[in-house]
Amino acid sequence: MATPWPQVTTWPTDLREHATSLSDYLRKALACIDSAENQPVPTSLTKTTIATMGVLIAKFQNTPDMSTIMQALATVQNDLKTTAETVQSTAVRVQENTVTHQQIATL
Numbered sequence: 001m002a003t004p005w006p007q008v009t010t011w012p013t014d015l016r017e018h019a020t021s022l023s024d025y026l027r028k029a030l031a032c033i034d035s036a037e038n039q040p041v042p043t044s045l046t047k048t049t050i051a052t053m054g055v056l057i058a059k060f061q062n063t064p065d066m067s068t069i070m071q072a073l074a075t076v077q078n079d080l081k082t083t084a085e086t087v088q089s090t091a092v093r094v095q096e097n098t099v100t101h102q103q104i105a106t107l
Contacts, residue, residue, distance in 0.1 A: 015056075015059045015060065015063060018055070018056050018059060019056060022052055022053065022056055025049070025052070026049065029045070029049060
């Protein structure tokens with residue numbers, strides 16, 4: 001008896017989950033093909049498999065590479081450092097101005 005073709009499910013949106021689901025689906029489909037002993041594979045199931053692989057490939061193509069992400073994080077880190085330094089120097093100047101105004105007020 002031939003192994004039944006795997007059930008088609010809704011493919012997850014998350015890239016890694018989609019890849020895991022597709023890998024499992026393809027493994028089961030291959031087992032079905034192997035056990036079919038030269039019987040033709042149904043066209044609709046082949047179309048589903050190809051379409052799902054196309055969606056996964058598109059997800060990979062639209063995922064930024066790690067160097068782009070690291071560069072963006074470095075830019076954000078640098079901006080945060082600059083902002084913190086600006087806030088600190090502004091706070092020091094405000095404190096100095098407050099002391100100066102208090103000294104002037106006591107004269």
